[in-house]
Structure formats: C-alpha cells, structure tokens
Amino acid sequence: MSGTVTSTWVRLCALDDLFVERGRAALLGATQVALFRLADGTVRAVSNYDPYGDANVLSRGIVGTKMLADGSEVPTIASPLHKQAWDLRTGAVVETQGKDERPIPVYPVAVDEGQVLIKWKDA
Amino acid sequence: MPPVTPLSPGRVVVVGAGMVAHRFVESLVARGGADMRVTVIGDEGRHPYDRVGLTSFFSGRTPDELTLARDPFEDPRVTLVPGDPAEVIDRERRTVRTASGAKHAYDALVLATGSFAARPDVDGADLPGTFVYRTIDDLDALTAFVARRRAELGRPLVGRVVGGGLLGLEAAGALQGLDVECTVLQSGTHLMSAQVDRAAGEVLGRLITQRGIGVRTEARTTRIDPDRSGCVAGLELRDGSYESADVVVFTVGVRPNDTIARGAQLESAPRGGVIIDEACRTSDPAISAIGEVASFGGRCVGLVAPGYAMAEVAVDRLLGGDATFLGFDESTKLKLSGVDVASFGDAMAETPGALDVVYTDPVAGVYKKLVLSDDAKTLLGGILVGDAAAYGSLRPLVGGALGADPAAYLMPADGVEAPTGDLPDEAVVCSCSSVTAGRIREAVRDEGCADATEVKACTKAGATCGSCFTMVKKITAKQLTDMGQTVSNAMCEHFAMSRRQLFDAVLVSELRTFSAIIERFGHGRGCDVCKPTVASILSGLVGEHVLDGETQTLQDTNDHVMANMQKDGSYSVVPRMPGGEVTPEGLIVIGSVARKYGLYTKLTGGQRIDMFGARLEQLPDIWRELVDAGFESGQAYGKSLRTVKSCVGSAWCRYGVLDAVGMAVRLELRYRGLRSPHKLKLGVSGCARECAEARGKDAGIIATEKGWNLYVGGNGGFTPRHAELLAEGLDDDGLIRAIDRFFMYYIRTADRLQRTAPWFAELEGGIDGLREVIFDDSLGIAHDLDRAMARHVENYEDEWAATLADPEKLKRFESFVNAPDTADPSLAYVAERGQVRPASADEKRDGAVMIAGTTLEVRR
Numbered sequence: 001m002s003g004t005v006t007s008t009w010v011r012l013c014a015l016d017d018l019f020v021e022r023g024r025a026a027l028l029g030a031t032q033v034a035l036f037r038l039a040d041g042t043v044r045a046v047s048n049y050d051p052y053g054d055a056n057v058l059s060r061g062i063v064g065t066k067m068l069a070d071g072s073e074v075p076t077i078a079s080p081l082h083k084q085a086w087d088l089r090t091g092a093v094v095e096t097q098g099k100d101e102r103p104i105p106v107y108p109v110a111v112d113e114g115q116v117l118i119k120w121k122d123a
Numbered sequence: 124m125p126p127v128t129p130l131s132p133g134r135v136v137v138v139g140a141g142m143v144a145h146r147f148v149e150s151l152v153a154r155g156g157a158d159m160r161v162t163v164i165g166d167e168g169r170h171p172y173d174r175v176g177l178t179s180f181f182s183g184r185t186p187d188e189l190t191l192a193r194d195p196f197e198d199p200r201v202t203l204v205p206g207d208p209a210e211v212i213d214r215e216r217r218t219v220r221t222a223s224g225a226k227h228a229y230d231a232l233v234l235a236t237g238s239f240a241a242r243p244d245v246d247g248a249d250l251p252g253t254f255v256y257r258t259i260d261d262l263d264a265l266t267a268f269v270a271r272r273r274a275e276l277g278r279p280l281v282g283r284v285v286g287g288g289l290l291g292l293e294a295a296g297a298l299q300g301l302d303v304e305c306t307v308l309q310s311g312t313h314l315m316s317a318q319v320d321r322a323a324g325e326v327l328g329r330l331i332t333q334r335g336i337g338v339r340t341e342a343r344t345t346r347i348d349p350d351r352s353g354c355v356a357g358l359e360l361r362d363g364s365y366e367s368a369d370v371v372v373f374t375v376g377v378r379p380n381d382t383i384a385r386g387a388q389l390e391s392a393p394r395g396g397v398i399i400d401e402a403c404r405t406s407d408p409a410i411s412a413i414g415e416v417a418s419f420g421g422r423c424v425g426l427v428a429p430g431y432a433m434a435e436v437a438v439d440r441l442l443g444g445d446a447t448f449l450g451f452d453e454s455t456k457l458k459l460s461g462v463d464v465a466s467f468g469d470a471m472a473e474t475p476g477a478l479d480v481v482y483t484d485p486v487a488g489v490y491k492k493l494v495l496s497d498d499a500k501t502l503l504g505g506i507l508v509g510d511a512a513a514y515g516s517l518r519p520l521v522g523g524a525l526g527a528d529p530a531a532y533l534m535p536a537d538g539v540e541a542p543t544g545d546l547p548d549e550a551v552v553c554s555c556s557s558v559t560a561g562r563i564r565e566a567v568r569d570e571g572c573a574d575a576t577e578v579k580a581c582t583k584a585g586a587t588c589g590s591c592f593t594m595v596k597k598i599t600a601k602q603l604t605d606m607g608q609t610v611s612n613a614m615c616e617h618f619a620m621s622r623r624q625l626f627d628a629v630l631v632s633e634l635r636t637f638s639a640i641i642e643r644f645g646h647g648r649g650c651d652v653c654k655p656t657v658a659s660i661l662s663g664l665v666g667e668h669v670l671d672g673e674t675q676t677l678q679d680t681n682d683h684v685m686a687n688m689q690k691d692g693s694y695s696v697v698p699r700m701p702g703g704e705v706t707p708e709g710l711i712v713i714g715s716v717a718r719k720y721g722l723y724t725k726l727t728g729g730q731r732i733d734m735f736g737a738r739l740e741q742l743p744d745i746w747r748e749l750v751d752a753g754f755e756s757g758q759a760y761g762k763s764l765r766t767v768k769s770c771v772g773s774a775w776c777r778y779g780v781l782d783a784v785g786m787a788v789r790l791e792l793r794y795r796g797l798r799s800p801h802k803l804k805l806g807v808s809g810c811a812r813e814c815a816e817a818r819g820k821d822a823g824i825i826a827t828e829k830g831w832n833l834y835v836g837g838n839g840g841f842t843p844r845h846a847e848l849l850a851e852g853l854d855d856d857g858l859i860r861a862i863d864r865f866f867m868y869y870i871r872t873a874d875r876l877q878r879t880a881p882w883f884a885e886l887e888g889g890i891d892g893l894r895e896v897i898f899d900d901s902l903g904i905a906h907d908l909d910r911a912m913a914r915h916v917e918n919y920e921d922e923w924a925a926t927l928a929d930p931e932k933l934k935r936f937e938s939f940v941n942a943p944d945t946a947d948p949s950l951a952y953v954a955e956r957g958q959v960r961p962a963s964a965d966e967k968r969d970g971a972v973m974i975a976g977t978t979l980e981v982r983r
C-alpha cells in the first residue's frame with residue numbers, strides 16, 4: 001500500500017440528535033457508523049456492520065453493560081439480529097453466542113460545543 | 124526468546140485444511156508451546172468449513188456461516204496457506220512443495236487431505252451437468268448450472284442422484300430444494316445399505332418417496348448420454364431401461380486423497396489411504412496422517428468423529444504423550460430434514476450370537492431395531508428409522524447394560540422415559556468429539572461450568588452435529604442438582620431474580636422507570652435480556668406508549684420501530700386483520716402499498732398478510748397509508764397478542780353452531796396490544812371439527828350446542844402441545860371473563876419468554892388449581908386481574924397511529940443522523956417468483972442479478 005493516510009475530524013451531528021442509550025447510524029462515504037450516547041454523557045462510535053448477521057444494524061441494538069472477568073464494567077451494544085455483543089470502547093466481542101470472535105472497528109469521537117465529531121481517515 | 128522446551132514439536136506442516144486439520148490445529152494451539160510454528164496448506168482457497176453441515180447451504184446458510192471457528196488460525200503461531208495445493212513431499216530434506224513453488228520445511232508433517240468424491244467408471248460420467256457433492260465449490264457450480272439450464276430449457280429440470288447412501292439422500296433433498304424433480308438411483312437392494320438392514324431401508328425408501336423424491340433400487344448406471352448441446356440428457360441402467368436427466372449428482376462414495384503420500388512412497392493400503400498405526404504415524408515416523416485419508420486396520424472411514432479422535436491422538440503424540448487411536452465409531456444420524464434415520468454400534472448384528480428386537484409400524488413409517496448380546500443384557504447397536512428420538516440416549520449405552528426391557532425403548536415416543544443423567548461415567552455422550560458422561564460431570568464439578576452452554580464451550584460436547592445436546596443438558600442439570608446447586612433463576616448478570624420476582628418487586632415498590640428499578644434491584648445499566656423484560660413489565664403496570672420516555676431505550680428494535688427486523692436489517696409490516704377477516708377494499712390497499720414500496724408479500728400462518736423488505740425510513744410512510752385506510756398495527760413484533768385464528772363458523776359453514784369469526788374479532792380487539800412474557804395466540808372454531816386448530820393455541824375456543832368450550836395452554840412451535848379443557852358451555856361474557864383472568868394470571872406469574880404451555884405445565888395444582896383461581900377466586904386476586912385487564916382495554920391505542928402523530932417519535936425512523944432519507948446502501952435484492960428477496964452474500968459479491976432497492980420494478 002502506498003500514499004499517506006491522513007485523518008481529520010468530521011462533524012456528524014449535534015449531540016442533541018442522539019438519544020441517551022439508543023443508537024443512531026451515520027453515513028460516511030460508503031461506511032456506516034453506529035453512534036451511541038451513554039448515560040454518563042460519553043459518545044461512542046463503532047461500525048454499524050454486524051459481522052455475524054452480515055447486515056448494517058448495530059445502531060439498532062440494545063445498549064447495556066457487562067461485567068468483565070476482572071470486575072470492570074464496560075458499556076456494550078448487542079446486535080438486534082442474534083444478540084452477539086461488543087465492548088463499545090474497544091470493539092472486542094463480549095458475547096459470541098457460541099460463535100467465533102469477530103471484533104468490530106471503533107472510531108474516535110469527540111463532542112465539541114454540542115457537536116459530535118468523528119476522526120476519519122481521508123482516502 | 125524462551126528456551127525451546129523438550130516437548131516442542133518445532134515446525135509442524137499440515138497438508139489439507141479441512142475439518143480434521145481444523146480440529147488438529149485447534150487442539151495443538153491450545154496445548155503446544157510458544158515457539159512452535161504451524162503451517163496449514165489447503166487447496167480449497169477457503170478457511171476450513173463445516174463439511175458435515177454442507178447441505179444447509181441450500182437452506183440459506185452462507186459459506187461464511189459454514190466457516191469453522193477462526194480463532195485457532197488467528198493465533199500468531201499458525202499460518203494458513205489457502206488455495207495452494209501441496210504437490211511434493213521431499214522426505215529426505217523434510218520439505219513440502221506447493222503448486223506455487225513455495226517450499227515449507229517441517230519437523231513434523233501431518234497429512235489431512237481427506238477424500239475426494241468419486242465418479243462412476245462409465246462413459247459420460249464427466250459431461251457438463253454431472254456433479255459430485257463434496258465442497259462448497261461443488262454446490263456453487265451445481266446451483267449455477269441448475270439456474271442456467273432451467274433458463275435455457277425453459278422448463279423445470281429433472282435430476283438423478285446416483286448412489287442411495289447418506290450423502291445421496293442429502294443431495295436429493297438439496298436438488299429438491301432447487302426445485303429440481305429428483306429420483307435416487309441405488310444400485311443395491313435398499314437405501315443406505317452401508318448403515319441399515321433391508322427392512323429399515325425399505326421403510327426409509329417409503330418415507331423418502333412420501334417427501335416427493337423418487338427412489339429406484341437395483342438400478343446400476345451403465346452409461347450417461349449427452350444431448351446435442353453436449354450437456355447430460357439421460358442415463359442407461361443395467362436392465363436396459365433409460366432415465367432422462369438434466370442434472371446428475373454422483374454420490375457413489377469417496378476415495379482417500381492419497382496422491383501426494385503415494386508420490387512420497389509412504390505405505391498405503393491396497394484400497395487406498397495412508398496406512399497409520401495407533402499413534403497415527405505413517406511408515407515415516409516424522410509424518411502422521413489423520414482423518415479420511417488415513418487407513419487404520421485396513422479401512423478408511425468417511426465420518427468426522429474418528430478423524431477428530433485421530434487429530435487429538437496426533438497432537439498428543441507430537442507433544443510427547445502416548446494417546447492411541449482405538450478404532451472407528453460409525454454411528455450416524457441422517458440430517459435430511461423431516462426424515463429421521465440413525466444407525467449406531469453393531470447395527471447389522473454381526474457380533475456372533477447377537478439378538479435383535481424389532482418394532483415396526485409400517486403405517487406410521489417407523490422401524491426400530493436394537494441389537495443385543497446373546498444374553499440380551501448388553502446393547503450392541505441399533506437402527507432407528509422414522510423416529511430417531513431415542514438416538515441420543517441409546518448411543519451412549521452401546522457396550523453397556525440396557526437397564527430396562529429393550530422393548531420399552533422401541534415403543535412410540537412417550538412410552539418410556541428415556542434414560543437421563545444416570546449414564547456411567549465412561550459412556551460416550553458426544554461421539555463427534557468423544558466426550559464421555561464423566562467428562563461432562565467433571566466440567567460441572569471441577570471446572571465450574573454452570574450450564575450446558577458452558578459445558579459445550581469447555582468440552583466441545585454438542586458443538587459439532589448437535590444431536591447430543593439434549594443429553595448434555597440433562598447430565599449437566601443432574602450434576603448441578605447433585606451438587607446441591609439450584610439451577611440459577613437469575614435473569615441475567617444485572618438482576619439476580621426471575622421475571623416473576625422482578626414483576627412483584629416492581630409492583631410493590633411502585634418504581635416506574637428502568638433507571639430507578641435497576642438502581643434499587645440490580646446493578647450496571649442492563650442488557651438485551653433485562654431491558655425488554657422491564658419494558659414488558661412496565662407496560663402492564665403503567666400502560667404508556669412503547670416509545671415514551673426512557674422506555675423507548677429498553678425496547679428491542681422490533682418494538683422500537685414497531686416492525687420485525689429481517690435478516691438484512693430491513694423490516695416486515697403486518698397490519699392487524701382481526702379473525703383473519705379482510706374486506707376487498709382492504710386487500711386492494713395492501714396490494715397497492717406493497718406494489719408501491721416493492722415489498723415481498725406473503726400470507727402468514729396466522730391468517731393475515733405480511734409485507735417484507737421495508738426500510739427503516741420507509742416505515743412511517745407505509746404505515747401512514749395503512750392507518751389512513753383504517754388498518755392498525757398487528758403487533759407481529761411484540762411479545763403480545765398476535766392473532767386470533769378463526770374458522771368461518773356458523774355465518775357460512777353448514778356445520779357451524781356459533782359465530783366463530785364474530786367471537787374471534789371481539790377477542791382480538793379486546794386483547795390487541797396486550798404485552799406479556801411471550802406472545803399470545805388464540806383460536807376460535809365454530810364446531811368440534813376444529814378447522815381453526817384452536818387447541819394448538821394459548822387459549823382455544825370451540826363452539827358447542829351448549830356454548831363455548833375453553834381450552835388453555837396449547838402451543839404449536841418448537842414443542843407442540845394440545846390445550847386442556849378449562850371450562851365448558853360458557854356464554855360470551857363468561858368466556859371473556861375466564862380468558863381475562865387466565866391471561867392476567869399468566870402475565871403476572873410467568874417467567875421471561877415462557878409461553879402459556881410450559882407455564883401451565885409447571886403450575887401448582889394443574890388444571891384444577893387453575894380452575895379454582897379463575898372461577899372460585901381461591902387466591903383472592905380475581906378482582907385485581909379483572910381490573911388490570913379493564914385498564915388494558917381502556918388504555919389501548921394504536922401504536923402506529925400515535926407514533927405518526929408525534930414528530931419527536933418519527934425521528935426514530937431516520938436512516939442516518941446525517942442523511943435522514945438515504946437508503947442503507949448495502950441492501951441488495953434479487954427477483955424470485957415475481958417478487959424480491961435479499962441477495963445472498965455470494966450474489967452480492969457477483970453483483971449479477973441485483974436490484975438496488977426494493978422499490979425497483981421486478982421482472983417476472
């Protein structure tokens with residue numbers, strides 16, 4: 001692969017466009033992102049694509065938490081198709097429903113003056 | 124760098140990336156040291172996949188879903204080289220050369236090249252239109268050929284499967300799934316002659332014929348002819364007869380893929396296969412062979428379980444252990460849906476002095492045989508055709524005492540309680556992964572597995588073909604109980620109580636938001652299990668709109684957007700049609716909505732119409748048109764009332780004694796929108812002929828000369844059960860009061876996702892107890908139940924009409940926050956029988972017959 005890949009912050013929406021603990025999808029070129037505003041005020045962005053169900057649906061799943069083996073509690077999203085769940089911070093699978101592990105991409109987001117920004121790579 | 128441990132296998136090269144290679148790698152990475160390097164060379168160009176499940180390809184499983192667990196191959200010590208056949212083994216230099224010219228050096232070499240599917244040695248066996256049935260590529264080619272040939276010939280195709288074994292029957296089912304009319308040609312006297320005796324084979328033949336697949340026995344193919352275009356046109360049989368054929372699939376057996384081993388002068392068996400000893404070593408101690416390519420005791424066996432056993436032996440030996448391969452377990456169960464066949468142990472009664480006990484019911488198409496030792500005490504094997512329910516419990520008993528009168532095992536299903544968790548420790552429960560009952564108990568006792576799913580993950584029992592999983596569950600539950608553990612009733616990690624306990628807690632505490640409830644009774648922020656449950660409980664107690672306030676965040680996407688999510692992320696739309704009644708005007712509106720939005724349209728099993736393929740952002744527009752025409756939400760999505768199925772009843776039918784449709788409509792309008800632990804269905808029949816199948820419903824109502832008979836606790840679905848008679852001869856109001864109380868009592872006390880049938884089965888006091896609660900108010904709650912239902916009826920509003928009137932709620936339906944009306948660009952459809960369906964992963968990749976969105980015109 002050649003050429004440099006640069007990243008810029010891209011505005012997606014206003015913070016108020018997001019509902020607490022209910023995701024929304026956003027479209028960046030051909031990529032679909034799922035945005036989540038959590039109860040503690042943080043915003044998380046992960047891929048909208050469910051690698052188990054082969055469909056762009058994660059923004060429509062249920063937001064929750066999961067206690068990991070080390071006792072820490074992480075925010076999660078469960079797919080509405082077959083209930084696999086991922087850690088919203090890292091994209092790691094926390095519930096495979098007996099399948100193999102298929103993590104999802106996560107994207108850095110920031111909230112600035114009430115606007116939600118995502119760090120996006122220019123092609 | 125850590126020092127090389129004495130047991131390190133060093134550089135391991137595996138040739139063949141099939142099922143057995145997969146198991147080998149999985150086990151090796153789990154047990155081997157940090158410094159080993161494993162290279163797996165495969166020629167299929169794919170990650171190892173589930174060949175046993177290959178036929179499910181035709182029921183819509185994608186190659187991706189067939190893929191076996193990827194994680195062993197993501198281990199940094201493992202490299203997969205796909206799509207590059209190994210060609211030459213240089214035993215002196217210890218290298219393997221592949222077709223691309225790459226050389227892989229090894230300290231230990233493992234051959235796992237499996238078998239290839241044979242074609243019969245007759246003229247024409249390689250014509251276009253003839254196929255074998257072994258790999259995903261074979262099935263892809265078959266599917267593509269059938270589609271092309273059907274278009275070319277402009278008529279339905281005729282298919283012939285040559286070979287009537289297990290695989291032949293699977294292939295025939297697959298052809299039938301492709302709408303190819305199909306006959307199996309078996310050269311022997313009966314189907315599956317390798318596994319079952321003639322009597323069983325004949326029963327099986329009849330069952331297969333009933334499924335619309337032709338069967339010809341003693342039909343040996345002698346020649347295959349092409350038509351003018353060069354494609355296959357027909358086959359000649361030994362008796363001189365002729366069968367026309369547009370497509371032919373050979374399932375005449377497999378041959379070990381031992382070319383590369385022969386090239387390297389490894390000793391091989393006269394009938395093919397690389398000879399191995401009980402350590403799975405070939406004649407070169409640095410080379411082992413496992414799976415179908417390995418010949419042990421003069422035989423190669425085409426089943427996955429012995430291959431897995433060999434893989435474990437080979438790993439153990441590489442790591443310095445002394446495990447041995449003991450021989451083949453040839454138990455099999457046919458996966459062809461709808462036809463049960465199983466054969467296990469010494470099915471053909473070849474043990475000297477063996478006795479058989481046979482039960483047959485030719486009318487029902489059942490044949491069962493147990494093979495016993497000469498003293499009739501030890502189970503040696505058996506054959507089950509037409510009803511293989513006992514397979515899971517009988518197979519582990521092979522070699523052990525039967526413990527009961529053999530005849531009892533053979534009687535129709537509910538005759539005898541199958542043996543449960545009391546199997547001896549050494550009995551093999553899961554033959555795919557050779558897991559014993561003792562191993563399962565150990566996983567529960569010593570490794571802390573708390574349920575059958577954890578046992579599966581930890582031991583692999585039940586993880587391959589799944590036929591043993593019920594048994595695994597029973598043993599696990601028994602072991603947990605023996606250890607004095609109650610099987611936990613915690614709903615999920617956030618609430619340590621059952622739905623029923625939580626319902627009472629919410630009722631008593633009068634808390635009305637999820638945040639308050641979880642703070643008081645649970646911990647964390649919930650999950651996809653407890654959130655919808657709390658939403659359902661609150662809906663019964665508060666009765667607010669599903670999208671009001673915080674409640675909207677608790678709902679599954681189905682309840683959230685009031686439609687059912689489909690496999691591709693689009694939704695289905697089901698307007699309510701009470702009692703299955705619809706006016707011609709209503710039908711026209713549905714037809715024009717479906718046409719306008721390009722929705723796939725189908726009658727449901729619940730007597731109404733479903734329209735599929737609506738996108739999130741289209742739902743409000745579609746519903747506006749439906750609501751304007753007088754339709755309302757059918758709640759096909761919620762855990763709530765679904766439909767009240769009805770026969771036409773006394774209004775038209777010459778046998779009807781009461782107005783079944785009228786009552787069905789009244790009941791459907793009364794209970795519509797009622798949220799409950801699981802869905803609710805009713806049925807109303809106008810007389811005892813029961814055309815509405817009411818006794819398969821949660822509440823079934825049957826008209827009699829004396830009034831309505833009410834049956835409760837019926838179920839279709841996974842475990843069908845007939846409803847039981849609760850009361851006879853009720854008048855209209857008496858009927859409704861009884862159903863009101865029955866439903867409300869169930870809603871208050873059932874567990875999450877527990878339908879009325881299992882709830883009723885566990886109910887203390889059974890039907891008499893229920894009668895007392897409902898008619899004699901034995902618990903003193905009848906008044907509360909009546910009031911709760913009255914509140915439901917009063918508060919009912921159509922969720923869709925209410926949503927359309929509220930701009931805030933409509934925001935939920937924007938497809939993208941930054942592009943509210945843009946359609947999901949990943950959706951793709953193909954045309955089928957004049958309508959659309961989601962494109963499969965392969966169709967999307969090919970980009971062939973694609974339609975971008977459902978609204979484009981579909982060609983017939």
Ligand code: SRM
Nearest residue numbers: 687695726727728729730731759765838839840841842878
């Ligand atoms: C559409 C329909 C099939 C059809 O094309 O005919 C259907 C489709 C679904 N059924 Fe069904 N069932 C349909 C009639 C039935 C029937 C027949 C009946 O109602 O007379 C049964 C057996 C009767 C029974 O329920 O006792 C039935 C037993 C099930 C079950 C098994 C329930 C059980 O107790 O074992 C499930 C799974 C579940 O609910 O957990 C299920 C689940 C589903 C789901 C919701 C699966 C899902 O989550 O996607 C499907 C959603 C369809 C959709 O998107 O609209 N469906 N399903 C039928 C809709 C009827 C309607 O008008 O609402």
Ligand SMILES: Cc1cc2nc3c(=O)[nH]c(=O)nc-3n(C[C@H](O)[C@H](O)[C@H](O)COP(=O)(O)OP(=O)(O)OC[C@H]3O[C@@H](n4cnc5c(N)ncnc54)[C@H](O)[C@@H]3O)c2cc1C
Nearest residue numbers: 139141142143165166174208209236237414415425426427
């Ligand atoms: C439709 C179907 C249904 C079946 N159902 C059952 C069932 O119900 N129960 C059961 O027990 N068994 C069943 N089987 C059989 C089961 O799939 C096999 O026993 C099992 O796959 C054997 O595993 P293996 O690894 O030995 O061989 P395979 O899975 O065939 O793997 C061998 C791999 O090695 C590759 N290969 C060969 N030569 C080379 C080379 N020179 N270089 C690189 N790669 C090479 C092959 O292409 C293949 O990918 C079924 C098989 C089929 C086709």
Ligand code: SF4
Nearest residue numbers: 770776779809810814
């Ligand atoms: S159940 Fe009785 S009334 Fe209803 S359609 Fe059948 S025969 Fe007629």
Ligand code: FES
Nearest residue numbers: 553555587588589
């Ligand atoms: S017997 Fe096949 S998974 Fe257990």
